[in-house]
Amino acid sequence: MSVKSHYKLVCENIKTAYKDAKRQDKEPVLAVVTKNFPLDDVMPLIEVGHKVFGENKVQEAEQKWAEIKKQKPDLELHLIGPLQTNKIKEALGLFDVIQTIDREKLADKIAEELKKAEYGDKKFFIQVNTGSEEQKAGILPKDADAFIDYCKKLGLNIVGLMCIPPVEDEPSPHFALLKKIAKKHSLKELSMGMSDDYEIAVQLGASLVRVGSAIMGSRA
Ligand SMILES: *Cc1c(COP(=O)(O)O)cnc(C)c1O
Numbered sequence: 001m002s003v004k005s006h007y008k009l010v011c012e013n014i015k016t017a018y019k020d021a022k023r024q025d026k027e028p029v030l031a032v033v034t035k036n037f038p039l040d041d042v043m044p045l046i047e048v049g050h051k052v053f054g055e056n057k058v059q060e061a062e063q064k065w066a067e068i069k070k071q072k073p074d075l076e077l078h079l080i081g082p083l084q085t086n087k088i089k090e091a092l093g094l095f096d097v098i099q100t101i102d103r104e105k106l107a108d109k110i111a112e113e114l115k116k117a118e119y120g121d122k123k124f125f126i127q128v129n130t131g132s133e134e135q136k137a138g139i140l141p142k143d144a145d146a147f148i149d150y151c152k153k154l155g156l157n158i159v160g161l162m163c164i165p166p167v168e169d170e171p172s173p174h175f176a177l178l179k180k181i182a183k184k185h186s187l188k189e190l191s192m193g194m195s196d197d198y199e200i201a202v203q204l205g206a207s208l209v210r211v212g213s214a215i216m217g218s219r220a
Pocket of ligand 1: 033035056080081164194195196210211212213214
């Protein structure tokens with residue numbers, strides 16, 4: 001099956017899960033995760049009009065997307081991997097949405113940089129380490145309330161929360177926890193669900209799912 005037919009299938013599955021859940025809010029957005037795949041492999045999706053894509057590394061995304069984004073300004077690129085403070089300028093120059101705000105120093109430096117230059121409208125998600133995993137990025141759930149307030153006070157346009165549940169866990173409790181924290185802070189966007197669990201995420205209220213391999217194929 002081609003990338004395009006996988007894509008259509010995933011779109012249908014999202015629609016079905018959304019309808020089955022009888023949600024009253026808007027249909028979830030699909031961010032196609034294209035890390036490790038060249039732009040040539042992505043072009044069929046751009047040609048059918050898909051606009052939202054996710055990448056996890058600044059450098060790789062820059063090489064792949066800088067040029068095509070100039071040609072097609074309505075493409076929307078999301079950073080879904082950890083951001084180092086020395087890559088902030090580059091990231092703000094390229095990405096429309098940064099989903100991985102997870103520490104004060106990073107938030108401080110982004111706010112500082114946004115004051116220095118005109119980057120246009122940017123949206124940010126706070127990444128929550130819902131499984132409190134030591135090696136994983138994201139703010140710990142116990143620190144999330146204070147951190148969300150901190151980022152809002154800095155003036156960052158925080159639109160929602162993002163999580164990556166531990167691989168060995170049932171994802172549902174993590175999605176539910178993310179939703180609970182977001183609700184408490186009136187944050188509308190929930191970035192949750194990947195190839196293996198995006199339908200569950202949609203049932204539990206995801207506003208955006210990040211799907212890579214189910215569309216693009218397995219990454220080498
Ligand atoms: C790679 C990646 C995805 C996509 O993973 P698949 O299982 O291939 O769908 C989603 N979110 C993040 C943060 C990723 O790094």
